[in-house]
Amino acid sequence: MRFKLDEEVYEITQAKNEDLNKVLELxxxxxxxxxxxxxxxxxxxxxxxxxxxxxxxxxxENEATYLVEKEGQPVSTLALENNPSEWDVDxxxxxxxxxxxxxxxLVVHRSHAGKGLGAVLLDWVEKEGQxxxxxxxxxxxxxxxxGLNHYYxxxxxxxxxxxxHGRHSKYEIVLQ
Numbered sequence: 415m416r417f418k419l420d421e422e423v424y425e426i427t428q429a430k431n432e433d434l435n436k437v438l439e440l441x442x443x444x445x446x447x448x449x450x451x452x453x454x455x456x457x458x459x460x461x462x463x464x465x466x467x468x469x470x471x472x473x474x475e476n477e478a479t480y481l482v483e484k485e486g487q488p489v490s491t492l493a494l495e496n497n498p499s500e501w502d503v504d505x506x507x508x509x510x511x512x513x514x515x516x517x518x519x520l521v522v523h524r525s526h527a528g529k530g531l532g533a534v535l536l537d538w539v540e541k542e543g544q545x546x547x548x549x550x551x552x553x554x555x556x557x558x559x560x561g562l563n564h565y566y567x568x569x570x571x572x573x574x575x576x577x578x579h580g581r582h583s584k585y586e587i588v589l590q
Contacts, residue, residue, distance in 0.1 A: 419534055422484055426538065429479040429491065434471055436488040437479060438463065441470070444521035453559040456519075469499075473518070482535065490531060492520040494542060494551075504578050505554055515543050517553035536569065543589050550586055557581035
């Protein structure tokens with residue numbers, strides 16, 4: 415899917431196996447920036463990239479990871495999983511439900527931050543959920559990541575803060 419934002423053309427495509435390094439580079443870029451903000455969000459991409467590559471590759475193979483490019487250059491990525499991961503089951507306390515989708519690893523390269531790309535992608539995520547018949551999209555972030563929590567709370571209500579694997583803020587998008 416192509417879209418325009420501030421006269422720039424972006425394209426969202428389903429990531430393929432050969433896109434793995436592009437996706438990982440985006441995740442490392444985000445984790446590096448977050449480290450400067452004194453948050454541990456995604457720090458495992460900096461400390462153990464090899465150990466976390468399999469999860470990203472599995473998401474690509476499940477056709478759940480998307481890549482956003484501008485003029486052929488990767489600028490963003492996200493994953494929309496139809497089935498909960500072990501992490502999701504721990505955090506949300508339930509097994510798979512047909513009407514729930516899980517959003518993971520939404521990142522925008524710092525060179526494209528502040529342009530409204532994240533908001534466009536969240537709108538796209540909602541439309542994708544509706545197209546697939548989902549009723550709820552769930553996602554989370556580290557509770558101490560004040561910037562990201564503030565960003566999400568401009569659009570969504572905080573569902574709860576849980577104390578599983580540290581403190582995490584949980585959000586749900588209820589689709590119409």
